[in-house]
């Protein structure tokens with residue numbers, strides 16, 4: 001079976017930096033995996049994800065999506081396959097549009113049938129937004145915004161969901177809720193996910209596999225089987 | 241007082257398409273598009289030149305609108321995928337448009353006094369009928385524009401103004417949206433120019449100076465007055481439209497009112513300038529609250 | 531928010547009282563004076579001169595009291611439109627817009643009152659729909675060439691310097707044609723920007739016997755450059771407006787702005803005395819003036835007497851503008 005996603009000798013450089021941001025990364029992601037990417041700040045996690053949603057282009061090596069070079073995809077096809085959520089709401093949602101308008105933009109891009117009731121749909125994401133469909137997204141709380149972004153991201157499930165520290169800006173309790181919700185949704189809907197976080201216990205609980213980066217290189221790979229015997233402290237020691 | 245209101249009404253009417261265009265660029269696309277100063281004249285000039293050549297006013301009007309759209313597309317094109325500031329691109333286009341307008345018109349001023357126009361038949365019948373026909377054309381533009389705002393395209397344009405990067409990541413073609421947005425707003429400015437030329441009896445190379453400024457000032461004031469009363473966001477498009485009308489009408493109400501005070505004309509422009517500054521100041525205040 | 535509404539409210543209130551006052555004073559006015567609305571498009575000394583000529587002549591000639599309402603639009607199209615509406619509101623009896631663009635707007639907006647377009651160049655057909663009379667202030671290149679020929683019958687080579695302004699092309703053609711009939715070869719030199727003047731001045735044909743400049747804003751603004759060349763070559767620099775003569779041209783055949791106002795007033799007078807507007811032909815300027823700059827003429831080695839003699843023959847007034855500020859002519 002061909003893997004869903006392959007990173008082959010990925011190198012990413014920036015003219016202003018001596019050291020490459022990503023240096024010869026090789027990694028394979030199978031359909032349905034939930035891969036957690038760990039690493040210190042500046043280790044290149046976000047950059048790795050940005051290669052997938054078209055914000056960055058590799059200098060060397062290639063990213064294959066179902067055996068096709070990701071650069072050869074049209075931006076429309078790529079947007080259908082890959083959806084990104086980051087910690088800052090303005091990367092995920094149109095803040096000056098209402099909840100309903102944000103929904104319309106997603107629905108229309110997918111040319112899919114409109115859902116019967118957006119309010120009912122959002123109910124399933126533990127957010128009480130039913131009465132606020134006509135409210136600007138900017139007026140919502142951070143937790144509501146991230147939950148809404150997640151709900152809209154999986155409305156027409158993408159093949160790959162990229163979650164770049166999407167709980168980092170939230171208080172611990174809300175973050176916990178959102179993480180659990182995210183894990184449930186991606187399992188239920190068989191979405192492949194690449195997730196970055198600094199929370200090692202989240203990584204252990206929700207990740208199928210773990211990829212640790214250090215200074216742009218692959219530092220460690222932990223597969224399903226190895227994960228069972230690890231504690232948070234051991235993971236900490238191995239990855240940072 | 242009635243004559244004052246009538247003056248306000250007739251003057252506002254011809255600039256309503258311009259207000260719609262500025263509403264589109266300033267409120268939806270969030271760009272100050274100075275192309276408008278040039279495309280206003282372009283619309284007037286193309287229309288005047290074509291009808292003078294004996295072409296039917298309806299066709300001339302449509303061609304004038306298309307020329308405005310092309311000017312807008314050029315401004316969008318100059319922005320080079322969002323790398324060049326829209327303000328600069330617009331100033332550059334209107335700079336170029338001065339020569340283009342001159343070339344199209346062939347002279348600085350084309351008079352339409354004895355040329356058949358869209359409204360000349362109606363005005364020959366009676367002034368009321370004349371203004372009614374102007375209102376009809378403007379009304380058509382307003383309805384078309386409102387329908388557009390409520391459509392999918394309108395939503396995309398608004399999203400473009402809010403966050404073009406996200407829109408692009410969601411798979412939308414932002415280059416196409418930018419071109420469409422700027423074309424539409426300059427099309428409306430050209431419509432205003434062509435209508436104005438027919439009312440004042442000529443197209444003149446200098447008739448567009450300051451139009452953007454008046455338009456933005458008026459729209460900002462109008463929005464400041466009306467938007468606090470609009471709580472429902474699905475009424476937004478309608479209320480923005482209304483804000484444009486109110487703003488333009490207020491500007492001309494004040495302008496015509498000032499004239500009735502017999503103010504020394506030397507200070508009139510100063511007063512109008514201060515007025516516009518006050519209009520625009522209210523906007524910054526609002527921004528710092530929200 | 532509140533502040534805007536307060537301002538607007540106050541403004542409207544003031545407006546109401548202002549309008550109210552006007553009505554009461556108007557009813558007290560016993561003798562019915564004639565109201566004349568003058569519309570000035572931009573601030574320029576020439577406009578003031580025309581206005582002065584118009585007002586002074588009309589006041590002197592008409593027996594009835596006259597009330598002039600002068601509106602200054604200061605280059606603002608919207609303002610100008612409001613001003614015409616305001617004049618209409620005041621019940622003006624006759625409109626006197628100055629310059630072409632202003633006349634066009636007035637004619638488009640006012641149909642029930644006579645209009646005298648002063649210094650307005652409009653085709654005859656535009657007069658049909660409104661009560662429009664015109665005073666055309668342009669003098670033709672032919673008149674200038676003929677005048678030059680009369681002063682210098684021996685000259686056969688002239689250089690005409692003009693800009694790429696579209697308004698100039700037909701006038702240049704006319705000048706060339708007029709020269710041909712009089713045996714003068716007119717050498718055309720076009721500039722597209724001011725710096726071109728310098729290179730043209732340096733590369734004039736050695737045979738040229740004079741430099742001619744028409745009413746051409748761009749060239750006139752750089753007249754000093756041409757003046758230097760004319761002095762070096764000892765040939766006359768001739769133009770068509772007083773401003774350029776002040777700045778270094780030797781002499782010009784043109785019209786005094788004041789005189790344009792006078793002609794406008796005469797037309798207004800006819801209309802007010804009952805002549806139907808449609809029967810009044812467009813007035814061409816016949817009272818021409820010769821503007822001279824004695825310093826420049828001396829530098830260019832030209833004889834003032836020959837010019838004065840020809841001017842007297844054609845009944846042109848001689849106006850010496852040597853170092854006089856613009857707008858001070860009468």
Ligand SMILES: Nc1ncnc2c1ncn2[C@@H]1O[C@H](COP(=O)(O)OP(=O)(O)O)[C@@H](O)[C@H]1O
Pocket residue numbers: 014016017021039040041042043044045046047048
């Ligand atoms: N656009 C960019 N310009 C300059 N440096 C960048 C850019 N993107 C990433 N980097 C650098 O690459 C390194 C990795 O960044 P990033 O991927 O954001 O790290 P992480 O998400 O793991 O914290 C950092 O040193 C960062 O400064």
Ligand SMILES: [Mg+2]
Pocket residue numbers: 045046047164165
């Ligand atoms: Mg990061």
